[in-house]
Amino acid sequence: xxxxxxxxxxxxxxxxxxxxxxxxxxxxxxxxxxxxxxxxxxxxxxxxxxxxxxxxxxxxxxxxxxxxxxxxxxxxxxxxxxxxxxxxxxxxxxxxxxxxxxxxxxxxxxxxxxxxxxxxxxxxxxxxxxxxxxxxxxxxxxxxxxxxxxxxxxxxxxxxxxxxxxxxxxxxxx
Numbered sequence: 001x002x003x004x005x006x007x008x009x010x011x012x013x014x015x016x017x018x019x020x021x022x023x024x025x026x027x028x029x030x031x032x033x034x035x036x037x038x039x040x041x042x043x044x045x046x047x048x049x050x051x052x053x054x055x056x057x058x059x060x061x062x063x064x065x066x067x068x069x070x071x072x073x074x075x076x077x078x079x080x081x082x083x084x085x086x087x088x089x090x091x092x093x094x095x096x097x098x099x100x101x102x103x104x105x106x107x108x109x110x111x112x113x114x115x116x117x118x119x120x121x122x123x124x125x126x127x128x129x130x131x132x133x134x135x136x137x138x139x140x141x142x143x144x145x146x147x148x149x150x151x152x153x154x155x156x157x158x159x160x161x162x163x164x165x166x167x168x169x170x171x172x173x174x
Contacts, residue, residue, distance in 0.1 A: 008119060008127040008140040012057075015121040019061070020155050021070035024117050027081040031137035033089075040084040050088060055096035062097025069099035071158040075106040076172060081135075086173065090165055100165035103158055104172075111161050115154050126151040 012019065029037050036050060061068055074082060090100045103112070117129035119140075126147055130138040143151070 006125070006142045008142065011119065011121045011125050011127055011142065015061075015066065015125075017122050018067040018069070020120040021068075022112070022115065022118050022120075022154065022158055023070060023072040024112070024115065025131060025135050026074065026079045027135040028085065028131075028137070029081045030135050031131070036088065037081065037084050040088055041080060046088050046092070051092050055092065058093060058096030058098050067099070068097065069101070071101045071103050071155075071162045073103045073105060073110060073112055073158070075104065078172075086165070086169065090169075094165075101159065101162035102165055102168040103162040104168060111157050112154060118151060118154070120151050120155050123152055123155075124148060 033051075036047075040046075058068055072082075072086075078086070090098075094100065117131065119127045119129065121127075124145070126143040127140045128143060129140050132138055
C-alpha cells in the first residue's frame, strides 16, 4: 500500500508498537461526543457506557502490549470542553490502557507553537488531524515518509515538556 492511499484508520489497524497523539485545541466539541458534552454541561452523571467503543479498541491494542498515549497542550484556566475531555474522557480512557500527559503552557512559551494535531504510529507514519477554527474535525492527511523525522521531534519535545496527567489533574483538576 502506498503512502498516498493509506488512511488514519489503516494506520490504526496496522501499528505494531505505539500510537502517539498530540492535541493542541481547547475545544473539540464540534467533532464528536456532542450529546455527552451537553450532558456534562448540564451536570449529569457520566454514563457507565460512555466511550465504550473506544475503550474496547484501546484494550484490543494495549492487551497486546501496544502503547497508546497522548499529550495535550493547554493553558489554565481550562475551557469547559477541556474539563469535560479530561474529567470524563481521559479518566475513562485510562481504563482501556491509554496514557495521558499534559503540556501546561500557562505563563510560558509554547515549545510546539503552530504544530498541528497529529497521530504518530511506530515512529514511522504520521496523520495530521485537520480542524476548522471552531474545532470541527475536517479529516486527516497521511504525510509522506520524508516528514517522519519532523514529527518525531515534535513528539519528543511534547513528552520532554509534559507531565503525567494524573499528577497534573491532582493539582489543577476540577
